[in-house]
Amino acid sequence: DSIGTEIATRSANSILVPFDNTQGNVTAIAIANTNPTQALTVSMLFETEGGAQSTRSLDLPPHTRQTFIAPTLNPAVAGFRGSIKFTAPTADIAVVGLEFTSTGQFTSLGTFQ
Numbered sequence: 001d002s003i004g005t006e007i008a009t010r011s012a013n014s015i016l017v018p019f020d021n022t023q024g025n026v027t028a029i030a031i032a033n034t035n036p037t038q039a040l041t042v043s044m045l046f047e048t049e050g051g052a053q054s055t056r057s058l059d060l061p062p063h064t065r066q067t068f069i070a071p072t073l074n075p076a077v078a079g080f081r082g083s084i085k086f087t088a089p090t091a092d093i094a095v096v097g098l099e100f101t102s103t104g105q106f107t108s109l110g111t112f113q
Helices: none
Strands: 008-010 014-020 026-033 042-046 055-060 066-068 079-088 093-100
Touching: 014 026, 014 093, 026 042, 026 055, 055 066, 079 093
Parallel strands: none
Antiparallel strands: 008 014, 014 079, 026 066, 026 093, 042 055, 042 079
8 A cells, every 4th residue: 555655856956855764664766867868977965864974876877767775775874864865967867755664565755854
């Protein structure tokens, strides 16, 4: 059963997505390069509620997508809530985040300030 999904908002070439990996939950992300001809390197800034920051990056060939579990890609966010800021050289990225509960359902992500 699904309760909903969270589609991140876009601001030029950056997208901010919340994550929640607490209380047995885990956040999954799908990111796509919508450009049919240009590869993109997407930088990710992970920030936890406590203010800890870490970075990762992904290379996306033209018209491709990649999925990942937030704490698998970045173990520093396991057990924490926060946000991920995705930044690309152009506005050709789309990101969807899902929060999976400890019982296997998925729900929309909360917000993070």
